[in-house]
Amino acid sequence: MTDPLVAAAHAAIARGSKSFALASRLFDPVTRDRATLLYAWCRYADDVIDGQVDGFARVESVGTPAERLAALESGTRAALSRQLPLRRDGVIGDAGATAFAALARVAAETAMPVRYPLDLIEGFRSDVEERRFVTFDDTLIYCYHVAGCVGVMMAIVMGVAPDDSATLDRACDLGLAFQLDNIARDVVEDAANGRCYLPEAWLGEAGLTLSTFAAAYNRAALATVVARLVDAAELYAASSRYGTPTLPWRSAWAVLAAADIYGGIGRRVRAEGVAALDRRVTTSRNEKFAAIARALPAALSRSRRWPAPGPSRAGLWTRPAPT
Numbered sequence: 001m002t003d004p005l006v007a008a009a010h011a012a013i014a015r016g017s018k019s020f021a022l023a024s025r026l027f028d029p030v031t032r033d034r035a036t037l038l039y040a041w042c043r044y045a046d047d048v049i050d051g052q053v054d055g056f057a058r059v060e061s062v063g064t065p066a067e068r069l070a071a072l073e074s075g076t077r078a079a080l081s082r083q084l085p086l087r088r089d090g091v092i093g094d095a096g097a098t099a100f101a102a103l104a105r106v107a108a109e110t111a112m113p114v115r116y117p118l119d120l121i122e123g124f125r126s127d128v129e130e131r132r133f134v135t136f137d138d139t140l141i142y143c144y145h146v147a148g149c150v151g152v153m154m155a156i157v158m159g160v161a162p163d164d165s166a167t168l169d170r171a172c173d174l175g176l177a178f179q180l181d182n183i184a185r186d187v188v189e190d191a192a193n194g195r196c197y198l199p200e201a202w203l204g205e206a207g208l209t210l211s212t213f214a215a216a217y218n219r220a221a222l223a224t225v226v227a228r229l230v231d232a233a234e235l236y237a238a239s240s241r242y243g244t245p246t247l248p249w250r251s252a253w254a255v256l257a258a259a260d261i262y263g264g265i266g267r268r269v270r271a272e273g274v275a276a277l278d279r280r281v282t283t284s285r286n287e288k289f290a291a292i293a294r295a296l297p298a299a300l301s302r303s304r305r306w307p308a309p310g311p312s313r314a315g316l317w318t319r320p321a322p323t
Helices: 004-016 018-024 027-052 065-079 093-110 115-128 135-156 165-192 202-206 216-246 248-276 287-300
Strands: none
Touching: 004 018, 004 027, 004 093, 018 027, 018 165, 018 248, 018 287, 027 065, 027 093, 027 115, 027 135, 065 093, 065 115, 093 135, 115 135, 115 248, 135 165, 165 216, 165 248, 202 216, 216 248
């Protein structure tokens, strides 16, 4: 019999992220369902803050951004303390009740530490409060809160112990790499929405200002900053591979495939330079399947190619230590 909560989560992933949906098929069935439940909550939370549905279509949002954030945090805390079902009000709605139920289940089944879902909420707070990113560390802290902590949660879903800090640091690295590539791809679109996640220090070094960095006449200089961001993403992606030997082989396959797919987007943005700033860079379905094929032998040989615990992460930003 089909589990309606899992079915709703799978439907959300199919609409919201074709790349993640494809990579998630590589998981064993239990891990796939848990990863999808976690994704459903992450997708809903992101949509609430951005006023979107499934990451794309704009909707008329209920309440102010601060009110939506407060409802999201309240619902998340209730889910983590298993105080369900939630009241279906104008902010949460039926989709929210489903997302919070999904989070409650996956958190209970994996002994997910409360701090990680709440770390994601903190990332959304950065957007609501329109915080500025002066240094690259500021950008990395933001990347942790919107993606690095998701990498940690996904690793726990895959069976990594919540106290295995070495592996979770590598999982965080992959989340950071994904978000840095996302920022590189979406830099002009974000600017149109009044957001800049690039370090202001880097903009200054390229002769750019926060007010005009995305202007058409600045695209050549902006492309150099974007390339620098992709370079950094590749450092974190390379580090993350040393965490894969601790994963079951199917989970490692999915992780390496996703890293190839998302990394490919970043590399294309860097290679195309100015041209990539005028459109949203994507990968085709055939390219995704090629990445999956490349990831299989890599997953099977991961212990030899990237033996854990791997080289020192010295020089890389590290997530806050558990308290």
